[in-house]
Amino acid sequence: GAVVSQHPSRVICKSGTSVKIECRSLDFQATTMFWYRQFPKKSLMLMATSNEGSKATYEQGVEKDKFLINHASLTLSTLTVTSAHPEDSSFYICSALARGDGETQYFGPGTRLLVL
Amino acid sequence: ILNVEQSPQSLHVQEGDSTNFTCSFPSSNFYALHWYRWETAKSPEALFVMTLNGDEKKKGRISATLNTKEGYSYLYIKGSQPEDSATYLCAFDSSGGYQKVTFGTGTKLQVIP
Numbered sequence: 349g350a351v352v353s354q355h356p357s358r359v360i361c362k363s364g365t366s367v368k369i370e371c372r373s374l375d376f377q378a379t380t381m382f383w384y385r386q387f388p389k390k391s392l393m394l395m396a397t398s399n400e401g402s403k404a405t406y407e408q409g410v411e412k413d414k415f416l417i418n419h420a421s422l423t424l425s426t427l428t429v430t431s432a433h434p435e436d437s438s439f440y441i442c443s444a445l446a447r448g449d450g451e452t453q454y455f456g457p458g459t460r461l462l463v464l
Numbered sequence: 465i466l467n468v469e470q471s472p473q474s475l476h477v478q479e480g481d482s483t484n485f486t487c488s489f490p491s492s493n494f495y496a497l498h499w500y501r502w503e504t505a506k507s508p509e510a511l512f513v514m515t516l517n518g519d520e521k522k523k524g525r526i527s528a529t530l531n532t533k534e535g536y537s538y539l540y541i542k543g544s545q546p547e548d549s550a551t552y553l554c555a556f557d558s559s560g561g562y563q564k565v566t567f568g569t570g571t572k573l574q575v576i577p
Contacts (some may be wrong), residue, residue, distance in 0.1 A: 411557055453498075453510065457507045
């Protein structure tokens with residue numbers, strides 16, 4: 349089956365630093381990737397939709413200057429949390445849409461971010 | 465904000481028991497209902513995509529039903545096995561474009577050998 353990887357799986361950083369999270373589709377091309385954030389005991393929330401070669405579409409309430417998304421190729425999307433603060437600590441997960449596969453999303457394993 | 469609820473939040477069952485849990489979603493603007501199986505530290509696995517009222521889908525010992533008029537879907541697991549232990553997540557798709565997919569909070573299942 350289709351595989352999506354995320355790197356890193358876990359990151360701890362100091363407040364004020366920026367953190368980049370990579371999402372890769374390993375064996376298929378993904379023109380569309382999605383970034384989600386999960387708050388403790390709450391649902392996954394869609395942050396943004398990333399389309400290869402164009403600007404990401406952000407959901408209402410998500411700061412695009414805070415969460416920079418780049419989808420430079422058909423297999424890679426990156427999420428950069430700029431000037432991270434403790435309230436950005438969360439579980440971030442990406443998914444990739446495999447075209448021609450019933451529009452199924454394939455999820456990465458997630459990245460746990462802890463900002464001290 | 466769309467309200468997608470799953471119940472129970474968690475449950476423990478003995479190996480061999482059958483179990484079921486519920487996903488409730490808005491009954492309007494329905495496009496599809498997705499079920500995922502999510503093991504800790506792994507990627508969620510797509511189980512079913514359900515689109516029609518009255519749909520019933522089956523994959524091995526796992527099956528799901530859909531009622532779009534009243535806004536609920538049931539996931540059934542027959543003869544639970546320890547390897548079924550996972551979080552089962554539903555997602556309500558109101559547009560077909562994934563721009564409006566809302567996930568439930570999940571039901572965490574623990575099957576006791």
